[in-house]
Each structure stands twice: as structure tokens, then as C-alpha cells.
Amino acid sequence: MDALxxxxxxxxxxxxxxxxxxxxxxxxxxxxxxxxxSAGHRTENFTVRAPTPQLAREIGEAAERWRxxxxxxxxxxxxxxxxEPCPITAKVAPNLGAGGATSFMFDRGEVxxxxxxxxxxxxxxxxxxxxxxxxxxxxxxxxxQPLPRWADEGACTTVExxxxxxxxxxxxxxFLKSNRGIDFVHMFRMTEYPKDILPLYAQGHSLTTYxxxxxxxxxxxxxxADGMRHKNWRRAVSDHYGHDNLYALQDTWLDWVKSxxxxxxxxxxxxxxxxxxxxxxxxxxxxxxxxxxxxAGRASVYAVRDEAGDTPERSSVYDASNRAPTVYR
Numbered sequence: 554m555d556a557l558x559x560x561x562x563x564x565x566x567x568x569x570x571x572x573x574x575x576x577x578x579x580x581x582x583x584x585x586x587x588x589x590x591s592a593g594h595r596t597e598n599f600t601v602r603a604p605t606p607q608l609a610r611e612i613g614e615a616a617e618r619w620r621x622x623x624x625x626x627x628x629x630x631x632x633x634x635x636x637e638p639c640p641i642t643a644k645v646a647p648n649l650g651a652g653g654a655t656s657f658m659f660d661r662g663e664v665x666x667x668x669x670x671x672x673x674x675x676x677x678x679x680x681x682x683x684x685x686x687x688x689x690x691x692x693x694x695x696x697x698q699p700l701p702r703w704a705d706e707g708a709c710t711t712v713e714x715x716x717x718x719x720x721x722x723x724x725x726x727x728f729l730k731s732n733r734g735i736d737f738v739h740m741f742r743m744t745e746y747p748k749d750i751l752p753l754y755a756q757g758h759s760l761t762t763y764x765x766x767x768x769x770x771x772x773x774x775x776x777x778a779d780g781m782r783h784k785n786w787r788r789a790v791s792d793h794y795g796h797d798n799l800y801a802l803q804d805t806w807l808d809w810v811k812s813x814x815x816x817x818x819x820x821x822x823x824x825x826x827x828x829x830x831x832x833x834x835x836x837x838x839x840x841x842x843x844x845x846x847x848x849a850g851r852a853s854v855y856a857v858r859d860e861a862g863d864t865p866e867r868s869s870v871y872d873a874s875n876r877a878p879t880v881y882r
Contacts, residue, residue: 592605594609599616615679635667641670645678659693671683706753
């Protein structure tokens with residue numbers, strides 16, 4: 554039984570006492586890598602299994618550095634050590650697709666049961682997969698509840714290497730041009746990964762970047778906390794970013810994407826954020842036609858909203874009975 558299968562089995566066994574959560578960013582299927590001779594390394598917050606002792610030590614030390622650095626970036630202060638270390642199983646090979654899957658559980662305000670599986674080239678494991686997966690653990694430790702999928706994956710993608718971020722930005726334009734964008738009202742309700750998952754990553758990354766560049770990370774974290782506390786994202790968007798509703802945010806964000814995602818002045822108000830953008834080495838303005846159907850009288854690039862406003866029935870990543878917890882990305 555492989556590591557992911559063991560993780561799923563443990564989640565099933567714990568379902569009676571805890572709400573299990575699997576946050577996953579799995580790479581496309583790749584050739585299996587043998588771990589019969591894997592080596593181990595222990596740090597304060599991680600235990601690492603990797604192909605060699607050197608890699609195990611390097612990954613463990615990098616994981617601690619990312620945990621310390623990202624906690625300060627997102628939370629404004631260091632994060633206490635966990636009561637139990639997070640096991641990391643790493644598959645590292647030059648041509649291995651980059652990706653990871655981190656599982657953990659929430660129960661009565663506690664988060665526990667960490668398990669992280671990562672893979673890729675040495676470079677991508679250290680500069681993209683590790684910071685992405687560790688950001689999931691920081692958000693879980695801070696909020697103590699599942700986040701909207703777009704925000705969790707969007708934030709985690711912002712800390713990846715520039716080469717990985719560039720892929721998300723290129724894919725976003727393709728998705729918007731091909732009617733695969735996600736209506737904001739629908740996207741903000743998502744607690745599950747959709748079947749067409751790549752647009753969620755690309756759009757979540759883009760919106761997260763826009764919000765952070767508009768008001769900074771502390772405002773973004775406060776916005777998420779309020780939205781999850783009150784279950785009213787329209788009010789949270791209005792209170793924290795000054796938009797009347799999610800469609801107003803959607804329109805402003807889309808204008809920013811069309812203009813080439815210029816850097817934003819954080820002191821600006823949402824209404825003039827795009828207008829005061831300063832020149833920077835970003836993509837050229839992009840022609841994105843209104844390829845979706847009209848939503849509430851607005852010309853929209855989106856075409857996947859359910860007319861009744863209901864979320865389609867899908868297997869949830871927060872459901873312990875989910876038998877394919879890592880078929881993402």
C-alpha cells in the first residue's frame with residue numbers, strides 16, 4: 554500500500570471522531586520511484602524520508618526555513634512548534650513532475666494528523682512544492698477550519714518559483730478565452746475541488762495576487778477570516794476592498810487581467826486601483842472577449858455558473874469517503 558493509500562485509510566478510520574481534510578496538489582501521473590532505500594532526517598517540525606541522506610537533510614532544513622519565513626509573511630509572527638512533527642515523503646528525480654499532497658484533520662478547533670507527500674526535481678521540490686504545501690499547513694494552523702478552495706490554493710501558489718507562477722498566468726488567459734473561467738459567486742462557495750480543477754488554481758492565484766497587491770497580506774488574511782466567520786463574502790468584499798458585491802470585484806479584477814496585470818499601488822482605493830498601476834515587467838495587455846453568458850445583466854467571461862445557483866454534486870476533499878483524494882492538478 555503506497556503512502557497516499559495509507560493516508561486515505563487513516564482518514565477513513567478517523568472519520569467518526571474528526572472532520573478530515575485533505576489539501577492536495579498532485580502532479581500528473583508519473584513513473585513510480587522506488588523507496589526501498591530511502592533515508593530519513595528529523596527536524597523540530599518535520600520527519601523526512603527521501604532517496605538519500607543528503608536530500609532528506611536538505612529537504613528538512615528547507616522545510617523549517619520555509620515554515621519560519623512564511624509564517625511571518627502571512628501571520629506577522631513566528632508560529633509555535635507543532636506538538637507532533639509532520640512526516641514528509643519525498644520523491645526526487647530530474648524529470649519527475651512537480652506536485653504534492655498534504656493531509657490533516659480538524660477536530661473541535663484542533664488540527665493534527667499531518668502528512669505530506671512531495672515530488673519533483675530537486676529544484677522544484679525546494680523552491681515550489683515545499684513552500685506551497687507548507688503554506689497549507691500555516692493556513693490550517695491559523696484558521697483551524699477549511700478555507701475556500703480558490704483562496705487556499707491561490708495563496709499557496711503565490712509562494713512558488715516564478716517559473717511555476719508564469720505557467721498559472723499563461724493558463725489563466727487560455728481559460729478565460731475558452732469559457733473555462735469560474736463565476737465569482739460560484740467560486741467563493743466552493744469547498745470542493747471541481748472536476749475541471751486547473752482553472753481554479755489559475756484563477757485563484759490571479760485573484761489572490763490582485764487582492765494582495767491591492768491591500769497587502771494582512772488585509773487579505775483579515776478578509777478571509779471575516780468571510781469564513783460570517784459566511785457572507787459579499788459583505789467581506791465590501792468591508793475590506795470596497796466593492797459592492799462579488800460581481801463588482803469580478804469586473805475590476807478582469808480589467809486588471811486585461812491590462813496585463815500591472816503592479817498596484819496598495820494605497821489606492823479599489824475603484825482606481827487599476828488606473829494608478831505603475832509600470833513593471835508584466836505581460837502586455839491581453840484581448841479577452843466576453844465569451845461567457847451574461848450574469849445578472851453583466852457581460853461576463855464566465856460560462857460555468859449553475860443557473861439555479863447550486864453547487865454541483867461532487868465528491869468532497871473534506872469527505873472521508875473520498876476514495877481519490879489526490880487527483881488534482
